[in-house]
Amino acid sequence: MARRKQSVTIKHVAADAGVxxxxxxxxxxxxxxxxxxxxxxxxxxxxxxxxxxSIAAQRMSGSRSYLxxxxxxxxxxxxxxxxxxxxxxxxQMLLGGMLKCAEHGYRLIVELIDTHSDHIERELLGxxxxxxxxxxxxxxxxxxxxxxxxxxxxxxxxxxxxxxxxGGPGLRFTMDDERAARLASEHLLQLGHRRIGFxxxxxxxxxxAWRIDGWRAAMxxxxxxxxxxxxxxxxxxESGRRAARALLGGRQPTTAIIASNDQTALAVMDVARExxxxxxxxxxxxxxxxxxxxxxxxxxxxxxxxxxxxxxAQAVAAIIEDRKTQSELDxxxxxxxxxxxxxxxxxxxxx
Amino acid sequence: MARRKQSVTIKHVAADAGVxxxxxxxxxxxxxxxxxxxxxxxxxxxxxxxxxxSIAAQRMSGSRSYLxxxxxxxxxxxxxxxxxxxxxxxxQMLLGGMLKCAEHGYRLIVELIDTHSDHIERELLGxxxxxxxxxxxxxxxxxxxxxxxxxxxxxxxxxxxxxxxxGGPGLRFTMDDERAARLASEHLLQLGHRRIGFxxxxxxxxxxAWRIDGWRAAMxxxxxxxxxxxxxxxxxxESGRRAARALLGGRQPTTAIIASNDQTALAVMDVARExxxxxxxxxxxxxxxxxxxxxxxxxxxxxxxxxxxxxxAQAVAAIIEDRKTQSELDxxxxxxxxxxxxxxxxxxxxx
DNA sequence: ATGAAAGCGCTAACAC
DNA sequence: GTGTTAGCGCTTTCAT
Numbered sequence: 001m002a003r004r005k006q007s008v009t010i011k012h013v014a015a016d017a018g019v020x021x022x023x024x025x026x027x028x029x030x031x032x033x034x035x036x037x038x039x040x041x042x043x044x045x046x047x048x049x050x051x052x053x054s055i056a057a058q059r060m061s062g063s064r065s066y067l068x069x070x071x072x073x074x075x076x077x078x079x080x081x082x083x084x085x086x087x088x089x090x091x092q093m094l095l096g097g098m099l100k101c102a103e104h105g106y107r108l109i110v111e112l113i114d115t116h117s118d119h120i121e122r123e124l125l126g127x128x129x130x131x132x133x134x135x136x137x138x139x140x141x142x143x144x145x146x147x148x149x150x151x152x153x154x155x156x157x158x159x160x161x162x163x164x165x166x167g168g169p170g171l172r173f174t175m176d177d178e179r180a181a182r183l184a185s186e187h188l189l190q191l192g193h194r195r196i197g198f199x200x201x202x203x204x205x206x207x208x209a210w211r212i213d214g215w216r217a218a219m220x221x222x223x224x225x226x227x228x229x230x231x232x233x234x235x236x237x238e239s240g241r242r243a244a245r246a247l248l249g250g251r252q253p254t255t256a257i258i259a260s261n262d263q264t265a266l267a268v269m270d271v272a273r274e275x276x277x278x279x280x281x282x283x284x285x286x287x288x289x290x291x292x293x294x295x296x297x298x299x300x301x302x303x304x305x306x307x308x309x310x311x312x313a314q315a316v317a318a319i320i321e322d323r324k325t326q327s328e329l330d331x332x333x334x335x336x337x338x339x340x341x342x343x344x345x346x347x348x349x350x351x
Numbered sequence: 352m353a354r355r356k357q358s359v360t361i362k363h364v365a366a367d368a369g370v371x372x373x374x375x376x377x378x379x380x381x382x383x384x385x386x387x388x389x390x391x392x393x394x395x396x397x398x399x400x401x402x403x404x405s406i407a408a409q410r411m412s413g414s415r416s417y418l419x420x421x422x423x424x425x426x427x428x429x430x431x432x433x434x435x436x437x438x439x440x441x442x443q444m445l446l447g448g449m450l451k452c453a454e455h456g457y458r459l460i461v462e463l464i465d466t467h468s469d470h471i472e473r474e475l476l477g478x479x480x481x482x483x484x485x486x487x488x489x490x491x492x493x494x495x496x497x498x499x500x501x502x503x504x505x506x507x508x509x510x511x512x513x514x515x516x517x518g519g520p521g522l523r524f525t526m527d528d529e530r531a532a533r534l535a536s537e538h539l540l541q542l543g544h545r546r547i548g549f550x551x552x553x554x555x556x557x558x559x560a561w562r563i564d565g566w567r568a569a570m571x572x573x574x575x576x577x578x579x580x581x582x583x584x585x586x587x588x589e590s591g592r593r594a595a596r597a598l599l600g601g602r603q604p605t606t607a608i609i610a611s612n613d614q615t616a617l618a619v620m621d622v623a624r625e626x627x628x629x630x631x632x633x634x635x636x637x638x639x640x641x642x643x644x645x646x647x648x649x650x651x652x653x654x655x656x657x658x659x660x661x662x663x664a665q666a667v668a669a670i671i672e673d674r675k676t677q678s679e680l681d682x683x684x685x686x687x688x689x690x691x692x693x694x695x696x697x698x699x700x701x702x
Numbered sequence: 703a704t705g706a707a708a709g710c711g712c713t714a715a716c717a718c
Numbered sequence: 719g720t721g722t723t724a725g726c727g728c729t730t731t732c733a734t
Binding site: 004006007008050051052053054055056057059060063065066078080081082084085086088090091092094095098099105107109110112122125126129130131132155156290291292293295296297298309 | 417476643649
């Protein structure tokens with residue numbers, strides 16, 4: 001197969017503008033030490049010839065690949081895609097990430113890695129070797145995986161971690177899950193609920209603990225007991241059902257439940273239906289994911305809206321900035337999630 | 352900034368195996384003219400060192416970039432992502448496309464291009480120059496854009512077109528929209544409907560006409576009049592409402608409607624609600640998209656399920672095959688969409 | 703069947 | 719400020 005060559009290269013531009021390759025390169029990369037006259041002349045040639053640098057070539061010689069990898073848990077992501085229930089985590093990452101990337105001539109590329117695999121390092125190394133991304137955006141649970149973080153650092157790849165604060169210095173992003181859980185709890189407390197159950201997410205996720213903290217803080221601030229009102233889940237529908245039955249089945253059933261994601265929230269609705277509990281009359285419900293099923297279901301659920309697009313956009317921006325900066329960035333960025341009240345929360349019956 | 356180098360390169364493997372670079376390259380690319388002994392020796396070194404070729408370097412020298420671009424309409428895609436109503440077209444493309452790519456060491460990269468822009472060629476040229484993809488998967492309406500197809504052909508990029516048959520030779524994929532529309536119509540005819548309205552999609556889309564054809568064929572085969580029963584839309588909710596009002600507002604309202612996508616189907620539900628028509632008692636409804644809102648709404652809609660993941664997987668496979676083959680491929684692949692009966696279709700009241 | 707050499711498009715380092 | 723040189727990791731071509 002014939003060698004496929006670039007139609008317009010930096011050489012063409014250099015020839016057309018009557019300057020050296022290096023000057024063109026400097027203009028492309030917005031480097032200093034180019035007279036405005038030259039700069040304009042080169043820019044004109046670029047426009048005229050419709051020149052766009054090859055990112056492969058840029059990567060080969062320079063330090064940048066103009067590629068940012070969005071790393072997601074393979075199993076969960078594929079399961080969501082297959083289920084087709086509208087979970088749009090990846091879409092929101094693309095929305096925020098791709099657009100921000102485009103502003104800077106970068107591309108976002110989605111990559112799936114097994115979380116529980118022994119050879120997670122091998123998998124990741126493969127992706128790194130193949131793509132050589134300038135940066136990686138880690139989502140839970142990868143964002144708290146020390147082996148992953150270490151590996152990326154060793155390869156001098158900028159890392160933005162979403163939903164994890166442990167794990168050393170770097171770029172950390174949270175949606176302030178603790179505050180979000182507090183908001184949800186306070187919303188229910190204000191409606192008059194006292195026995196508010198909490199379905200925690202998988203303990204493998206750092207943010208699961210934050211959410212419990214927020215709920216517990218709110219409960220205690222209001223003088224409510226929280227003992228026995230927190231049930232664990234693994235974010236799955238089935239584990240949500242188990243948790244819901246535990247919270248609703250006892251002698252003192254909760255009058256409200258906060259579920260750590262959409263699946264467990266739907267599970268609560270399912271159990272409530274079985275028990276002939278009406279939402280919100282007999283039971284109030286808050287979902288920690290604002291997915292389509294949650295928003296457009298009957299009743300529409302009060303939910304925590306996580307600004308995933310915004311967080312991803314900021315993560316991309318931070319990575320690009322990190323590339324330019326000499327010193328390694330070390331900061332935490334908070335893009336708070338908000339509460340959207342809908343029809344699933346109301347005062348308790350005997351409130 | 353320091354030059355960031357590959358940790359394990361083909362050189363390391365060659366040294367470790369005691370062979371030339373060339374032999375390693377041959378093994379990587381599964382080329383002939385390597386003795387089994389050598390091949391195994393090299394494979395062992397690759398495994399041992401965890402070597403993975405750099406796709407940037409592969410692209411620089413060879414003819415392949417191991418990148419496949421999935422091109423989507425920018426405006427529509429971003430609108431869907433922002434609306435957050437669960438449209439999962441891109442997700443399904445990723446599901447089918449990424450996994451198939453992974454099998455062959457390829458990556459799928461999503462790219463958004465304006466459809467109505469004058470400088471669509473410039474945009475596309477930019478993406479081509481930057482990424483130099485081996486292949487591009489075109490979705491409607493790009494898949495029928497002659498300028499786009501021409502441009503890609505000129506750059507020797509394999510093209511797989513989904514949802515377009517016009518536009519010359521190449522790899523064409525359809526979900527047999529005509530048959531799908533026929534299935535939907537026959538389903539309603541069998542239930543006893545005679546006045547079945549059809550909300551067509553945007554006439555800019557080739558497949559909109561196919562669907563009309565399928566519906567019309569079924570109607571005529573059943574001896575039903577179809578005059579005045581087809582209303583145009585642009586796939587938007589508002590245009591769906593207009594179409595629904597036209598079909599339901601006259602003296603002889605239709606007893607069933609087939610809507611060309613989820614938005615127009617939801618619009619029909621909206622209008623039906625306003626007119627106090629019950630679905631399916633007063634009106635049967637079929638949606639041409641099987642999105643979450645359609646599946647989990649109340650009532651759950653009878654829908655055409657489009658195998659987007661499967662089509663994309665096949666498109667990826669065809670592109671990769673096309674790269675290997677000398678002769679250019681020219682064929683049409685049909686991955687038929689199916690009908691999923693749900694609660695929105697029933698015999699007409701006076702049927 | 704295997705190896706050596708040239709070059710893809712670009713940038714870092716250094717000269718001027 | 720600007721140009722020159724070397725080389726990134728790999729594949730192609732050609733020689734052996």
